[in-house]
Amino acid sequence: MREMIQMVVVLTVLSCVSGGLLASIKSNTEERISYQQLKFVKGPAIRAILEGSSNDPITDRFTLQDGEVERSFFVGVFDGQPNTVAFETSGKGFGGDVGLMVGVNVADNSLVGIGVTTHSETPGVGSRAQSDPAFAAQFKGMPFEGEFTVKPDGGQVDALSGATITSRAVAGAVTDAVKIYGRLKSQLADQLKSFPK
Amino acid sequence: MAKTLTQEFVKGLWDEIPPFRLVLGLCPVLAVTKTVENGIGMGVATTFVLVCSNILVSMLRKVIPSKVRIACFIIIIATFVTVVELVMQAFAYPLFLKLGIFIPLIVVNCIVLGRAEAFASKNNLLRSILDGMGIGIGFTLSLAALGAVRELLGSGTLTFWETPIQIMGPSFQPFTFLIEAPGAFVALGLMLCIMNLLGKK
Numbered sequence: 001m002r003e004m005i006q007m008v009v010v011l012t013v014l015s016c017v018s019g020g021l022l023a024s025i026k027s028n029t030e031e032r033i034s035y036q037q038l039k040f041v042k043g044p045a046i047r048a049i050l051e052g053s054s055n056d057p058i059t060d061r062f063t064l065q066d067g068e069v070e071r072s073f074f075v076g077v078f079d080g081q082p083n084t085v086a087f088e089t090s091g092k093g094f095g096g097d098v099g100l101m102v103g104v105n106v107a108d109n110s111l112v113g114i115g116v117t118t119h120s121e122t123p124g125v126g127s128r129a130q131s132d133p134a135f136a137a138q139f140k141g142m143p144f145e146g147e148f149t150v151k152p153d154g155g156q157v158d159a160l161s162g163a164t165i166t167s168r169a170v171a172g173a174v175t176d177a178v179k180i181y182g183r184l185k186s187q188l189a190d191q192l193k194s195f196p197k
Numbered sequence: 198m199a200k201t202l203t204q205e206f207v208k209g210l211w212d213e214i215p216p217f218r219l220v221l222g223l224c225p226v227l228a229v230t231k232t233v234e235n236g237i238g239m240g241v242a243t244t245f246v247l248v249c250s251n252i253l254v255s256m257l258r259k260v261i262p263s264k265v266r267i268a269c270f271i272i273i274i275a276t277f278v279t280v281v282e283l284v285m286q287a288f289a290y291p292l293f294l295k296l297g298i299f300i301p302l303i304v305v306n307c308i309v310l311g312r313a314e315a316f317a318s319k320n321n322l323l324r325s326i327l328d329g330m331g332i333g334i335g336f337t338l339s340l341a342a343l344g345a346v347r348e349l350l351g352s353g354t355l356t357f358w359e360t361p362i363q364i365m366g367p368s369f370q371p372f373t374f375l376i377e378a379p380g381a382f383v384a385l386g387l388m389l390c391i392m393n394l395l396g397k398k
Contacts, residue, residue: 007262014269018276025280029287036290 035059038072042088042101045115048136049086049103050076057086060195064187066180073188075195076103076112082195083107085188088117089176091169095120098129098166100173104144104181106192111142114174119166126166135160135167139174144181148174205324209331211396215308216339217389222308225299226340227381232356236344238292240337242285242300244330246277247309251329254317261318270313271304278303308336346384351375 038046038058050057053076060075060082076084086103098119103112116130129135138158142148148171149155152164159167181188200208213219216226225243230236253273254261261269282300285293293300303309312332317325348355350372353365374380 003262003264007265010261011265011268011272014272018272021276022279022283025283029283032287033283033290036286040290040294 042099042117045101045117046074046086048115049101049113050074050084053077053084054080055082062191064184064191066184071180071184073191075192081107082192084112085192086112087177087180089173089180091171091173091176093119093121093169094126094163094165095122098169098173100170100177102174102177104177106188109144111139111144111174113137114139114170116170121163121166126160126163128160128163129166129170132160135170144178146178148172148178202324202327206327206331209328209333209335210338211335213332214335214339215332216336216343216385217392219308219311220389221311222306222336223385225302225306226343227378227385229296229299230340230344230347230381231351231376232348232354232361233341233344234292234356234358235295236340236342237337238289239296239299240333240340242281242296243303243306243309243336244333245281246274246303247312247333247336248326248329249277250274250309250313251317251325252322254313255320255322255325258318266318267310267314270310270318274309274313275304308332343381343384343388346388347375347380351380 035058038061043058046057055075055077057074057076060077061072062075063070063072071087074086075082076086078084084103084105086101088099088101090097090099092098096119098121099117101115101117103114104110105112114136116136119127119130121127121129135158142156147155148157150157150159150164150167150171152159153168155171157167157171209215211218215221216223222243225239229239250270250273254270257269257273278301281303282293285296285300312328316328320328345355349364352361352371352373353363353369354361355364356362375384
């Protein structure tokens, strides 16, 4: 009987101490870990879109509530003005969701650039949406409104040859971004006004 | 036949060097040693877990009831592994991306549990620390050596701190077989063979 109690006590105490230790380490590293994840997973796309900004967009981020989801916005400061935000949407691709970072100039509602963050498209075909700079570059400067569709569907976006579904996913993600931007525009403007210069 | 303290430490570096002599913990050894850097990262993570778990197991060896000792060891090991995982994510994220699943898998690495069961639960604190450090450093050196052989012949470079250094020159034709998983077995076997030849009296 005594051995039984000892077993229970030892295991309980060990588990509690270990749980407590891990909880404290997790809460201490949480912020740093999410920063690192953003920096290495989404960072390349964000940096490409907000190229030349004078701040670190990953540090200067804020979140807004959009219905039930929380979205992160990354601020780019150009010429001393925090006038550009980048945020992430996604579209249905050939092999799953295609994550897309979209940069918008808030001052004149134009598209600053896009960049694919995460995808599971066919390497060498759909994956060119991420690796081919010409595909992303065509979005630069387009007016950020209405629907984005690929040329085969009667739209304005040049599809990647052989990867129409992926291109549609990207175009759809941009269309989504337009809708999100429309919903959150006033809140976004408020946030940027109070942005520390 | 009590060993001296120095012997406890040194045995992990040659006589009982884990992947080659004990032939334990081969899963991470074969999987992550594509580059020197990965090997060293994995080795250092394992060494930390090994030393910490040896310390705790040795300190608690009189308290832990023998019927649930394995469960207790696993709790201790799993805690330290999670600590390593979180710290690595926070401070060395690119390395964490490369080692990926093999960091959490240190929990089930037989070297760590083996040392806790076979050594730390029967020896005092000082000896357990020395044993953990010896075996850990031996493991790190083995991974680094295997990683160096595979990377040097397989891609002609040596990677330290994110920067691959070209060693073999432009005309070198990489022996890419060594970077693949079967190449790891072949390289490990050849190194074991050389070690046995050297150790033969």
